[in-house]
Amino acid sequence: MDIAIISLPTIIYFIVAAAIILPLIFKIMREYERAVVFTLGRFTSVKGPGLIIIIPFVQQIVRVDLRTIVMDVPTQDVISQDNVSVKVNAVVYFRVIDPEKAIIQVENYQDATSQLAQTTLRSVLGKHELDDMLAERDKLNSDIQEILDRQTDAWGIKVANVEIKHVDIDESMIRAIARQAEAERERRAKVIHAEGELQASAKLLEAAQVLSQNPQSIQLRYLQTLTEIAGDRTSTIAFPVPMDMLMSLFKGNDKKDTAG
Numbered sequence: 001m002d003i004a005i006i007s008l009p010t011i012i013y014f015i016v017a018a019a020i021i022l023p024l025i026f027k028i029m030r031e032y033e034r035a036v037v038f039t040l041g042r043f044t045s046v047k048g049p050g051l052i053i054i055i056p057f058v059q060q061i062v063r064v065d066l067r068t069i070v071m072d073v074p075t076q077d078v079i080s081q082d083n084v085s086v087k088v089n090a091v092v093y094f095r096v097i098d099p100e101k102a103i104i105q106v107e108n109y110q111d112a113t114s115q116l117a118q119t120t121l122r123s124v125l126g127k128h129e130l131d132d133m134l135a136e137r138d139k140l141n142s143d144i145q146e147i148l149d150r151q152t153d154a155w156g157i158k159v160a161n162v163e164i165k166h167v168d169i170d171e172s173m174i175r176a177i178a179r180q181a182e183a184e185r186e187r188r189a190k191v192i193h194a195e196g197e198l199q200a201s202a203k204l205l206e207a208a209q210v211l212s213q214n215p216q217s218i219q220l221r222y223l224q225t226l227t228e229i230a231g232d233r234t235s236t237i238a239f240p241v242p243m244d245m246l247m248s249l250f251k252g253n254d255k256k257d258t259a260g
Helices: 008-025 099-104 109-125 130-135 137-155 171-212 215-230 243-259
Strands: 026-029 033-039 042-047 050-053 059-065 069-079 085-096 157-169
Touching: 008 026, 026 033, 033 099, 042 099, 059 099, 069 109, 085 109, 085 130, 085 137, 099 137, 109 137, 109 157, 130 137, 130 157, 137 157
Parallel strands: none
Antiparallel strands: 026 050, 033 042, 033 059, 069 085, 085 157
């Protein structure tokens, strides 16, 4: 019985051929990857993850990453509605949910999303005043995210979140804002002081009405005031005595004399 002996060059030939052909036939897609398959230039299917088989020279694939992409939006010059020039940058979180659309409907979905995010950022912030940019970031983030998500839906892109990172203001505008904040604090302090004076005057009026109903209480109040002043380190005390008090004293003495 004859035993076929394969020569060493033939073995090497088969090894080289397998090393060249097998990678063209078998592709391995990771869990977060998908392969968009084109057969003779026409879209065929989306495959993956795992091991997929491709017909060499007839089919081609484009790998698509399904993980969330974190993209920085470059600093944009924005003029607010109240004509204040600011520099704003942001970060966008998005991912591919439809690999077919992401490859076929747009040339480069990452660049397209980046450009759209820049124009949307300028457009949305330009409709608001500076105070809104500084105080209502959550609302602005939501508005930008909603617009981006709606416009990128045709590309198979889902914009999950948008965050405004920095709002840089000119130095002169910072000083103006500081002066405005100081003036606002002074206004509030004056309002609080005026409200306190109003409440105090109301209480004083109420006390005066109570004292006017009983003249003896006025005398007691004067005596109490004298006691408080006497506690101070003053050598001379000038204390005015109302005529009403003197008259009441005189009347009290006249009653005693008449009784006697």
